[in-house]
Amino acid sequence: KQEVTQIPAALSVPEGENLVLNCSFTDSAIYNLQWFRQDPGKGLTSLLLIQSSQREQTSGRLNASLDKSSGRSTLYIAASQPGDSATYLCAVSSAGANSKLTFGKGITLSVRP
Amino acid sequence: DAGITQSPRHKVTETGTPVTLRCHQTENHRYMYWYRQDPGHGLRLIHYSYGVKDTDKGEVSDGYSVSRSKTEDFLLTLESATSSQTSVYFCAISESGTRSGANVLTFGAGSRLTVL
Numbered sequence A: 001k002q003e004v005t006q007i008p009a010a011l012s013v014p015e016g017e018n019l020v021l022n023c024s025f026t027d028s029a030i031y032n033l034q035w036f037r038q039d040p041g042k043g044l045t046s047l048l049l050i051q052s053s054q055r056e057q058t059s060g061r062l063n064a065s066l067d068k069s070s071g072r073s074t075l076y077i078a079a080s081q082p083g084d085s086a087t088y089l090c091a092v093s094s095a096g097a098n099s100k101l102t103f104g105k106g107i108t109l110s111v112r113p
Numbered sequence B: 001d002a003g004i005t006q007s008p009r010h011k012v013t014e015t016g017t018p019v020t021l022r023c024h025q026t027e028n029h030r031y032m033y034w035y036r037q038d039p040g041h042g043l044r045l046i047h048y049s050y051g052v053k054d055t056d057k058g059e060v061s062d063g064y065s066v067s068r069s070k071t072e073d074f075l076l077t078l079e080s081a082t083s084s085q086t087s088v089y090f091c092a093i094s095e096s097g098t099r100s101g102a103n104v105l106t107f108g109a110g111s112r113l114t115v116l
Helices: none
Strands: A010-014 A019-025 A030-038 A044-051 A056-059 A062-067 A072-077 A086-094 A101-103 A107-112 B004-007 B010-013 B019-025 B031-038 B042-051 B054-057 B064-070 B073-078 B087-094 B111-115
Touching: A010 A019, A019 A030, A019 A086, A019 A107, A030 A062, A030 A072, A044 A056, A044 A062, A044 A072, A072 A086, A086 B042, A101 B042, B004 B087, B010 B019, B019 B031, B019 B087, B019 B111, B031 B064, B031 B073, B042 B064, B042 B073, B054 B064, B073 B087
Parallel strands: A010 A107, B010 B111
Antiparallel strands: A019 A072, A030 A044, A030 A086, A056 A062, A062 A072, A086 A101, A086 A107, B004 B019, B019 B073, B031 B042, B031 B087, B042 B054, B064 B073, B087 B111
């Protein structure tokens, strides 16, 4: 059974800092990995999707990498801003019988002005 | 949330009553999903649909049923609500299934259900 872990559960950084959010998964047989952002009381917004054949994806100040063999992904946020404060979740699509994503519990990021 | 609407957004009900949540999309996407989000558990898949009248169970489907009679609508029904079903329910849509390398999910804003 696929398990996705995100540690730490919460992170507080000063504005302007470059930061890395980690995601690990137990089964390397995946189709893709996605990073989502969730603001309080809102739904999830897809940030980046990395297919299993890819190593990284970039969008603006965000860069996500994928190392399937080690079961790890990182989300790099450059020059963090208070508006980046949110919960960041990763999810993997596993090569199993059921069509579903397995989500981590998320990292709540607070960027201090 | 553009293209996907959940209703109601908030509902308080009593144990034993039936509840139906509605997800409506204007994107004409084939795949639709219902998730629940709970503290300490993250998001868990309840049911999903891969076409009109085609549905399948997720990991926490007990106590829930779904129906999809039109591409744009996916209904989640709690036949007899229990306090353990108090949660925030999210609908999501995607053009392709999760086995595709490129299935990006779009989520609705969520429906907060409280069962007293």
